[in-house]
Amino acid sequence: MEANRTLIIGAGIAGIATAIRQAVAGREVHVFEANSYPGGKLSRFELGSYRFDAGPSLFTMPHWVEELFELAGENPEEHFPYLKDDVACRYFWTDGTRLTAWADVARFAAEAEKQLGEPSSNVRNHLSRVQVQYDATAPLFLQSSLHRLKTYRWKHVKSAVRALPKLDLTRTMAQVHERAFKTEKMRQLFHRFATYNGSSPYQAPGVLAMIPHLEHGIGTFLPQKGMGDITDSLVKLAERCGVQFHYNAPVSRIQHQDGRVGGIELQDGTVWQSTTVVSNMDVVPTYRKLMPDWPAPEPVLNQERSSSALIFYWGMKGNFPELGLHNIFFSNDYPGEFRALFEDKMPGPDPTVYVNITSKLAQQEAPEGCENWFVMVNAPADYGQDWEALRQETRKLVLEKLSAILNRDVAALIVEETYLDPPGIERATSSYRGALYGAASNNRLAAFLRHPNKGNGPKGLYHVGGSVHPGGGIPLCLMSAKITNEWIVDQS
Numbered sequence: 001m002e003a004n005r006t007l008i009i010g011a012g013i014a015g016i017a018t019a020i021r022q023a024v025a026g027r028e029v030h031v032f033e034a035n036s037y038p039g040g041k042l043s044r045f046e047l048g049s050y051r052f053d054a055g056p057s058l059f060t061m062p063h064w065v066e067e068l069f070e071l072a073g074e075n076p077e078e079h080f081p082y083l084k085d086d087v088a089c090r091y092f093w094t095d096g097t098r099l100t101a102w103a104d105v106a107r108f109a110a111e112a113e114k115q116l117g118e119p120s121s122n123v124r125n126h127l128s129r130v131q132v133q134y135d136a137t138a139p140l141f142l143q144s145s146l147h148r149l150k151t152y153r154w155k156h157v158k159s160a161v162r163a164l165p166k167l168d169l170t171r172t173m174a175q176v177h178e179r180a181f182k183t184e185k186m187r188q189l190f191h192r193f194a195t196y197n198g199s200s201p202y203q204a205p206g207v208l209a210m211i212p213h214l215e216h217g218i219g220t221f222l223p224q225k226g227m228g229d230i231t232d233s234l235v236k237l238a239e240r241c242g243v244q245f246h247y248n249a250p251v252s253r254i255q256h257q258d259g260r261v262g263g264i265e266l267q268d269g270t271v272w273q274s275t276t277v278v279s280n281m282d283v284v285p286t287y288r289k290l291m292p293d294w295p296a297p298e299p300v301l302n303q304e305r306s307s308s309a310l311i312f313y314w315g316m317k318g319n320f321p322e323l324g325l326h327n328i329f330f331s332n333d334y335p336g337e338f339r340a341l342f343e344d345k346m347p348g349p350d351p352t353v354y355v356n357i358t359s360k361l362a363q364q365e366a367p368e369g370c371e372n373w374f375v376m377v378n379a380p381a382d383y384g385q386d387w388e389a390l391r392q393e394t395r396k397l398v399l400e401k402l403s404a405i406l407n408r409d410v411a412a413l414i415v416e417e418t419y420l421d422p423p424g425i426e427r428a429t430s431s432y433r434g435a436l437y438g439a440a441s442n443n444r445l446a447a448f449l450r451h452p453n454k455g456n457g458p459k460g461l462y463h464v465g466g467s468v469h470p471g472g473g474i475p476l477c478l479m480s481a482k483i484t485n486e487w488i489v490d491q492s
């Protein structure tokens with residue numbers, strides 16, 4: 001058996017980051033990826049002369065990417081250039097109200113008072129309160145395993161315990177915002193952050209109100225070569241560290257004997273042996289498909305899925321000066337949108353529309369005078385809905401809303417087009433039901449119910465990525481790689 005070898009199933013961002021950390025720790029690392037390309041959700045493609053990021057568009061906490069270069073003894077600036085945006089997001093409502101949410105808190109607060117009538121002190125106070133919460137709890141809840149005794153002996157426990165009374169443990173996120181803000185529009189704006197982990201603000205715990213601290217306290221960024229460069233530059237780094245990537249290599253079995261992993265079997269029958277296997281595949285199919293003979297942790301796997309998305313990728317002929325990198329066109333009925341998503345399992349009848357245009361900052365992503373629009377609407381996970389009909393209906397609603405608010409015929413400017421729906425997300429990445437972030441956080445215990453990075457599976461099996469601790473989204477996936485690497489290093 002190869003004792004110094006780590007086998008990683010999947011080249012998603014967490015799989016790549018784990019590979020780098022394991023290679024730096026001196027291990028022989030192989031990554032097996034079902035697709036012909038790396039990155040999973042964080043990948044990109046071309047359509048005519050436009051380039052699109054397939055999935056993530058918001059990049060926060062770039063230092064977690066930089067840390068990987070530093071670990072390998074490299075200067076991140078030489079390999080991974082990125083920009084900081086002064087605007088976190090531009091918001092639009094159907095009544096004509098517009099708001100530029102500056103990344104800088106004082107400027108954002110002043111703008112909110114001017115455009116919405118929300119006292120600027122409310123915005124400043126709320127953001128400084130969630131910053132305190134974040135600083136006190138992130139090291140414990142996000143940057144360590146909740147499932148190791150070692151974590152609870154750590155000095156950060158003290159600060160988290162001290163912060164407990166201020167953590168809004170008994171309220172929902174929406175209730176926190178109702179107390180913090182006076183205007184409905186400001187509440188709606190802050191409720192939106194629940195979708196950053198695919199949840200409903202009306203059910204998600206109040207502690208998630210700290211999510212906007214990432215945008216307004218730390219900032220929003222864009223790699224100079226587009227989001228796909230996070231994947232590309234990290235794959236190159238991994239290769240320089242000696243990691244071997246095997247593409248078009250779907251894994252069909254995790255082999256185990258006497259309660260210990262022995263290796264993996266590829267779909268073509270090839271077997272690779274090792275006593276250390278890391279699955280970056282969604283944890284549900286990891287159990288159901290790769291080791292159906294092992295007792296699965298049913299309550300964890302059967303949790304409600306996070307939301308998914310309907311995405312339209314539009315190559316636009318023309319420029320929209322009023323738009324920026326991130327733009328939100330709000331629903332007139334936000335509670336109705338989340339009821340539809342989580343109760344009826346349907347896209348909202350009046351959906352909130354997110355438009356991301358990377359060519360605003362990375363001009364090479366679209367031809368001159370044109371823009372690459374990534375247009376996303378929240379959708380439920382896939383429960384067998386008629387996605388063809390829902391896509392057509394949603395496209396019509398989206399075009400009507402954007403054309404009315406922007407006062408231009410948006411459809412007439414689309415020259416290239418493709419789409420992605422929840423079944424397409426599952427086909428491309430094996431994410432169960434096409435959910436973007438694994439399980440939803442629509443209850444107070446969600447953080448503790450996520451599958452651990454080292455569970456009760458065969459000894460030597462670890463899990464990384466958006467479906468396990470600490471959660472979905474690029475920064476948390478990078479954290480899962482760090483926590484898992486610590487487990488493996490400590491146990492070898």
Ligand SMILES: Cc1cc2nc3c(=O)[nH]c(=O)nc-3n(C[C@H](O)[C@H](O)[C@H](O)COP(=O)(O)OP(=O)(O)OC[C@H]3O[C@@H](n4cnc5c(N)ncnc54)[C@H](O)[C@@H]3O)c2cc1C
Nearest residue numbers: 010012013014034040041056057058251281465466473474
């Ligand atoms: C539309 C969309 C928008 C998003 N927006 C944002 C955003 O703005 N900001 C943000 O931070 N996050 C965002 N996210 C979430 C973020 O993309 C994910 O949390 C993160 O990329 C997940 O990474 P992962 O490591 O879990 O792997 P994944 O990206 O899920 O990739 C898993 C990889 O494993 C491979 N694989 C699976 N099974 C096997 C097997 N049996 N054998 C071999 N290979 C296998 C898959 O092919 C895939 O490449 C978004 C996601 C989507 C889809």
